[in-house]
Amino acid sequence: MSLKAELDLIIAAYKEPISICMYHTNELFYSHLDHEQLPAASVIKLAILATQLNRQEDLDQVIDVSNTPQVGGAGVLQLLDQPEWTIKDLLKLMITVSDNYAANVMIDHLSMATINQWLAQNNYQETQLQRRLMDTAAVKDGRENVISAADALRLFRYLLKTFPQTRNWFLNQQFRGKLPLTMDETATDVQIYNKTGEGPFVDHDVARFSKNGQSIDVAVLTDGFTDRLAVISMMAEIGQLIYRAL
Template identity: 90%
Template structure:
């Protein structure tokens, strides 16, 4: 059975829609609802990262994070006493531990308008940054960050190709419980670079699997699953299918 047929069979078991976009090297090999806009959750951090790195600022520039209100959720920055951090360290925190506070500091540094302008200028038409991370009042007012599987994967591939320093950040990203779930501790012949996102009834993962000199890139975005164990199990199964296909 082909990879496409296996993925089709896997996702057919769920009534909730699943958005998937998949490349093997530079060939599109799978697309399902890939241009649907969904709540972005932490996958929006790919857009923040891309905007910052394309500015080619000195990444050793220091920012006083105390000028941005603290938020909780994922990350450690709000637990630390140090108030001044380099841009590079903030970006690393934003990716490796999905730090929401660091992401908001970078939004304030860049401006929301500048991030959206970069997205529009680079044809990411299904992605918009409309609020800071963990801004519950903005959510109540109907402002949501959105992205599609196609945009998420294109951002991810662009970052890995154009800014090699990010490869180590994605490879050492600490949230590994979705697409890489069954492989990190048991499989030595594959490297998995990824960035997850999650929120109420939202689970996403964008990843690159590299094995035997070949790579497969995939974005899996979900929204509306009330059974979180089911969606995580589905993502882990997709990861296994990709591993076997390589």
């Protein structure tokens, strides 16, 4: 059975929407609801990262993080006493440990307007930053960060191609329990670069699988799954299918 047919079977087993965009090298290989806007969760950090790196600012510039209110959730910055950090280290934290506080510091440094302007200018029409991370009051007011699988994958591929320093950040990203779940630390013949996102009934993963000189890039976005074990199992199965297809 082909990879496309197996993906169709996986999707058919669930009534909840699953958005998928997949490229084999530079060709669109598979898509399903890939332009549907969903809550972005931490995948919005790809937009923050792309905007910052495009400014060609000195990444060794120091920022006083105490000017941004601390938030919880993923990350370690909230637990550390050091008040000043370089932009580069904040970006690394934002990607490798999905640090929400670091992301909010970067949003304040850039401004939401600047990030949304960059997205609009570069034709990311299905992605919008409308609140800081962990801002539950904004969510209650109806302001949500949104993204599509197509936009998420295009952002991810753009970052890997244009800014080589990010490859090591995505390769060493610490949240590996979705697409790479069954092969992380066990399959030595594949490199997996990824960035996850999660929230209430939301689970996403955007990844590159590289093996034998070939690569498959994929974004899998979900919303509305009440059974989180089911969605994680589904993503792990997709990861295995990709691994076997390479």
